[in-house]
Amino acid sequence: MKFADLGLSDELLQAVTAKGYDTPTPIQAQAIPSVLMMRDLIAIAQTGTGKTASFVLPMIDILAHGRRRAMMPRSLILEPTRELAAQVAENFEQYGKNHDLKMALLIGGVQMGDQVKALNEGVDVLIATPGRLMDLFERGKILLTGCDLLVIDEADRMLDMGFIPDIETICSKLPAQRQTLLFSATMPPPIKKLADKFLSNPKYIEVARPASTNTQIVQFKVPVASSRVKRDVLRTILRTDNVSTAMIFCNRKTTVRELAKSLKQSGFSAGEIHGDMDQSSRIAELDRFKAGTINILVCSDVAARGLDVKGVSHVFNFDTPWHPDDYVHRVGRTGRAGATGRAFTLIAPEDAEAIENVEKLTGGKLEVYEVAGEGEAKPARAAREERPAREERPAREERPRRERAPRAERAEPAPKAEQAERAPRPPREERAPREERAPREERATRAEPRRESRPRRAEPAEAPSEAGEWNGPVPSFLGFSAL
Template structure:
């Protein structure tokens, strides 16, 4: 299938072709024709599946082919995209600007952490499209500097993350300002929990539900590896792994803002070009860090979960979990930043005894084996107690624990695997054979495949 078969207008097809986009992703194949037909959609899509184009192309086609009704007063926005973070708002705006190369679509990005002045000036001049974070948009509504009564298309991007961040009251306040009739709503979310479905019932009209990939799945071209290590030696192990190829771009996840800064300073002192990005950084600092990382001026970006939303880097070869996420689903969001657009990617996790419970939750969520591999010189002083019922149960009968230190396999033999738990006899693992799929460690991270480029 090609973009030409989806019903897109020539001005969009021309822009896509010039950017090298040839083949739509599964979520684009499903969402674009339905959105062009005017249907409300609840779309299940992970980060990296091309969801921005899935909602952005129909939105732009609507704005480009349906003239705005003549009204008195200043120009009112016709389309609104709500995103959870500043970085994602900026990324969406850049993508839509590229897709609308042959259209004149005045637009504005609205988010906190920067002065109100430039945003006020842009809104006064009049825009068709607003990409906004809920908090700052509420500020503009209270100032009466934006009028949402003319919104024809509403997009909620990463709706699950907005609810996780506590934006539900703000979203409801914003929805109360939108027209109830003649409005199309497109909701994109990695998961559809009860809160998402309840919100959809309140403000959407007979929505169709589509799913690009099963819940909590990850790209098949991402390899997963776990390195056991004592917590006190995590930083040294991270430095060891990064030093193996100091030119390889790597996104490192830390648990806290303070921890991100300390880790970035440690790596900088060791001679690795590093930047940190988290909620305490100013918007200009965050944008500069992202810009330098994308340009290759820094090779390591240390980030917290929330700040990493919207990081979109083509061919990012490796993600390292210095700290495992407290919520297993966030593992999927984290590693979704590698292995994009046909590239291979690596997801590496540094796991201490304190992290064993978190790793078990991740493995059970993914329902797949993760490779466990000791790094010579960093083997934990005390073997990690993975538990008796997967994960960390080595390939041994009866759920035995991995061998203690003096019994460990010599370096170079087949690594252990963290298991996804018991399953019915003979049932194949998702995406693999009946013997179980295992994420091997031999991928050539970041190399492009022969597949054509896909729209974000």
């Protein structure tokens, strides 16, 4: 089957051919005829199957007939993230270049002035995130009573992000007689309930089993000793697995920033995108990645859904996703449009439960990938264990000692008796009082109690002189004075 067999206009076929497409994907082949017949639609398709074009192409032909009115968009497409909304807008510009259609993009992170101006001039296609749309609606800047076509894209992601109450409110403001298209990768009970409430006799299309991953993607799990060595293992794979372009996903924004900084310091051409960045910075990083200025993009899950970047050869789950559904969408960034891809998930011991949930959802065990260079990136404890034990080290006695001079050759201090002959000590009575001898009162004070508490050893009495007079100091243990 060719695109020309789907009932699209000649102007639209020219735009499709200019993009290099000739044969529709399975989801496009089944969805486009039903949308052109104005039927409601539920389409379950894994990411990367071309489902964006399956509603963009027929919408362009449907909207080619009619006129636009101020503040009243003719069609509405709801997207969960700014990036996905911008990507859908890009598709409309490319495929609708031969049609006189006006489009407005309502997303957060940018000023409302230009968006309000576009709405006042009238638009055929309004692409919006639920939050910004509700904000403008409550301000009275937009009317939804003229919207005859509604597309809810990535419905399961809307559920994860808490947008279902907003979607129900928006649907209640739309005309009852309208065409509604719902696209999702999975069909959890809340989405089934939403479809039953707001869709009328929809056609159900499923091109892949829910939560299954693309068979074009070779998937591995990489056991690591601990989370501390994940960076080393990641760098090893990036250097050895022929990585041309890669997206690396983390669970936390702080991890995204730290990992991107670490990769840059290691010489990799890396960028980052996460929820704390403003819209202009996020778009700039995506443009750098698409242009090849950088070939590694570290992301949080804000970028996991819907981003269509051609030629992504590898996807890395630096952190195992907390929600198993996120695994399908993360790895779906590679292996797109018939190309092959490789996906690696780093598994630390604390990730055991999360990877079990992923394997339970996808219905198969991931192949284990052993990193040859992991020995170079062992945790600190393992590195310490490899050091030689103490008993294996050279004994202390065997270590070479610094040579010393023989003891006999050392200068020995003179005997005390000889020192006494050289400098006879004056009698105790003739010595100067302690406070007059040295001005170090504080030091003497600290040392004095120690001297008083220890009894001084009596010096041996010297022999009396020939005249029978005592010429030495009076010993303290004698209780009389010298004659």
